[in-house]
Amino acid sequence: xxxxxxxxxxxxxxxxxxxxxxxxxxxxxxxxxxxxxxxxxxxxxxxxxxxxxxxxxxxxxxxxxxxxxxxxxxxxxxxxxxxxxxxxxxxxxxxxxxxxxxxxxxxxxxxxxx
Amino acid sequence: xxxxxxxxxxxxxxxxxxxxxxxxxxxxxxxxxxxxxxxxxxxxxxxxxxxxxxxxxxxxxxxxxxxxxxxxxxxxxxxxxxxxxxxxxxxxxxxxxxxxxxxxxxxxxxxxxxx
Numbered sequence: 001x002x003x004x005x006x007x008x009x010x011x012x013x014x015x016x017x018x019x020x021x022x023x024x025x026x027x028x029x030x031x032x033x034x035x036x037x038x039x040x041x042x043x044x045x046x047x048x049x050x051x052x053x054x055x056x057x058x059x060x061x062x063x064x065x066x067x068x069x070x071x072x073x074x075x076x077x078x079x080x081x082x083x084x085x086x087x088x089x090x091x092x093x094x095x096x097x098x099x100x101x102x103x104x105x106x107x108x109x110x111x112x113x114x
Numbered sequence: 115x116x117x118x119x120x121x122x123x124x125x126x127x128x129x130x131x132x133x134x135x136x137x138x139x140x141x142x143x144x145x146x147x148x149x150x151x152x153x154x155x156x157x158x159x160x161x162x163x164x165x166x167x168x169x170x171x172x173x174x175x176x177x178x179x180x181x182x183x184x185x186x187x188x189x190x191x192x193x194x195x196x197x198x199x200x201x202x203x204x205x206x207x208x209x210x211x212x213x214x215x216x217x218x219x220x221x222x223x224x225x226x227x228x229x
Binding site: 032036041043044045046049051090092101102105106107 | 117118154155156157158159162170205207215217218219220221222223
C-alpha cells in the first residue's frame with residue numbers, strides 16, 4: 001500500500017523568505033514521488049518528480065525537493081518565495097507496482113505575504 | 115498544444131438527480147483518469163482507462179457512478195442518483211501511457227454541488 005502525509009495543512013511565509021513544505025511517504029515498492037501545484041480555479045500542474053534517479057530534484061519556478069529514503073521524506077523547498085507561489089501544493093506517490101496510480105496527500109496551502 | 119478540456123465547469127443539482135461530465139484528453143494520450151476531489155482533501159482516483167478499456171475502477175462507487183470512453187478518446191462520467199456527499203470537484207487527467215514515468219496532465223475540473 002502507498003500513502004503520503006503532508007505534515008502542514010497551511011504554511012505562511014513572507015515574500016523573499018524560504019519555503020519548506022513537508023511530506024513523508026509510505027510505499028511497498030520503489031516509489032515515484034511528485035509535487036503538484038493547484039492555483040485557484042486552475043488545473044493541477046506538475047512541479048517536479050522523482051523516479052529513482054538523482055535524489056535532489058529540480059522543478060519549475062525555482063522549486064526543488066530531496067528524496068531521503070532513510071527518513072521516507074520528500075520535502076519541497078524554494079529559496080525565495082514569490083507572491084505568485086501562493087497556491088495549494090500536493091505531495092503524491094506512485095508505486096512501481098501500481099503502474100501510474102497516483103495517491104495524493106491532503107495538501108498544504110501556501111500563503112505568501114508582503 | 116491544447117490541454118485537457120472538461121465541461122461543464124460548474125453544476126448544481128438536487129439529490130437523487132443525475133448528472134454527466136465530459137472530458138476531452140490531450141490528443142494522442144492513451145490513458146485517461148477521473149479523480150474526485152472533495153473540499154479539503156487531495157484528489158482520489160475513481161477510474162483509469164487505457165484506450166477504451168478499464169484498467170482500474172476499484173474506487174468507483176459502481177451502484178451510482180459509471181464512466182465510458184468510447185473510441186478511446188473522449189470520456190463521460192455519470193452519477194445517478196446523486197447524493198449530498200458527491201459534492202466535489204471532478205478532475206479529468208490524461209497521459210501518453212500508463213507507466214508512472216509519463217506525466218499526467220489535468221483539466222480544470224467540474225465543480226459539482228448537490229443540494
